[in-house]
Amino acid sequence: MSAPLHMRTPMRRVRGLGAAHSGTGHFWHQRITSVAGVPLTIALVLIVIALLGRSHAAVVQILGSPLIAILMLLFIINSAYHMWIGMQEIVLDYVHDDRWKLPALIANTFYVVVVAFAAVYAILKLSFGV
Amino acid sequence: MAELGAETTQRARPLSPHLQIYRPMLTMMMSIVHRITGAALYFGLLLLAWWLVAAASGPNAYAAFEWFMSTLIGRVILVGYTWALMHHLLGGVRHLIWDTLHGLDPANRELLTLSTLIGSITLTLLLTVVGYLAVGGPR
Numbered sequence: 001m002s003a004p005l006h007m008r009t010p011m012r013r014v015r016g017l018g019a020a021h022s023g024t025g026h027f028w029h030q031r032i033t034s035v036a037g038v039p040l041t042i043a044l045v046l047i048v049i050a051l052l053g054r055s056h057a058a059v060v061q062i063l064g065s066p067l068i069a070i071l072m073l074l075f076i077i078n079s080a081y082h083m084w085i086g087m088q089e090i091v092l093d094y095v096h097d098d099r100w101k102l103p104a105l106i107a108n109t110f111y112v113v114v115v116a117f118a119a120v121y122a123i124l125k126l127s128f129g130v
Numbered sequence: 131m132a133e134l135g136a137e138t139t140q141r142a143r144p145l146s147p148h149l150q151i152y153r154p155m156l157t158m159m160m161s162i163v164h165r166i167t168g169a170a171l172y173f174g175l176l177l178l179a180w181w182l183v184a185a186a187s188g189p190n191a192y193a194a195f196e197w198f199m200s201t202l203i204g205r206v207i208l209v210g211y212t213w214a215l216m217h218h219l220l221g222g223v224r225h226l227i228w229d230t231l232h233g234l235d236p237a238n239r240e241l242l243t244l245s246t247l248i249g250s251i252t253l254t255l256l257l258t259v260v261g262y263l264a265v266g267g268p269r
Binding site: 031034035037038041045049052053056057059060063072076079080083086087090115116118119121122123125126 | 165168169171172175176178179182183185186188189192193215219222223225226229257260261264265266
């Protein structure tokens with residue numbers, strides 16, 4: 001093998017880092033968001049069931065009420081982070097070529113931010129009635 | 131890896147077991163389905179975002195969303211989204227239980243896995259019937 005370019009051993013350079021080069025923090029965050037996701041998903045299902053078949057005016061009023069809006073915002077933000085980690089994990093499992101991996105990881109971030117931002121903006125608009 | 135491989139003698143290395151080696155098992159299939167439902171929900175959030183943005187945009191946009199959801203494709207997507215959500219929810223609880231090192235013995239892991247499958251189908255049927263009644267039957 002050629003001479004090493006630096007004095008750090010390969011072990012030192014990879015310790016604590018996975019394929020995403022960011023360590024095990026996401027593993028733990030995925031567990032936290034899954035625990036939070038249980039009550040939030042139940043809340044979402046109850047809210048959607050309660051709104052089914054109602055008029056637009058009624059839906060706007062209910063979605064904009066503080067308790068419902070807060071639950072919806074928590075569900076969206078929690079789910080967005082959870083699914084961002086999850087899709088990153090899927091990409092890292094199946095895509096090994098950097099030419100595809102990096103664009104896929106960036107696309108994942110863009111998609112999650114755009115969808116979550118749109119949903120959050122809609123809830124805020126319904127809440128503040130602008 | 132390329133330089134490393136060139137200098138290492140080529141020999142048959144032990145291969146870690148993978149999909150084509152394992153006999154299909156319920157726990158394994160459900161692990162795969164957990165990932166697939168997660169990926170489906172990833173794109174399903176678009177539906178939720180569309181619903182909220184439509185509600186915030188006004189009656190016309192909301193009517194367009196309601197029309198789409200009343201079509202056969204819309205209904206299939208909604209039932210599919212419901213099942214994916216219920217399955218991923220129950221599967222997630224199962225994984226959280228396993229994370230605590232409980233229920234990992236053969237009998238309990240099969241029981242847990244089968245329960246999540248039956249539970250997700252039952253909840254989906256229940257929610258579909260409730261939703262169907264809530265929108266006032268066929269439209």
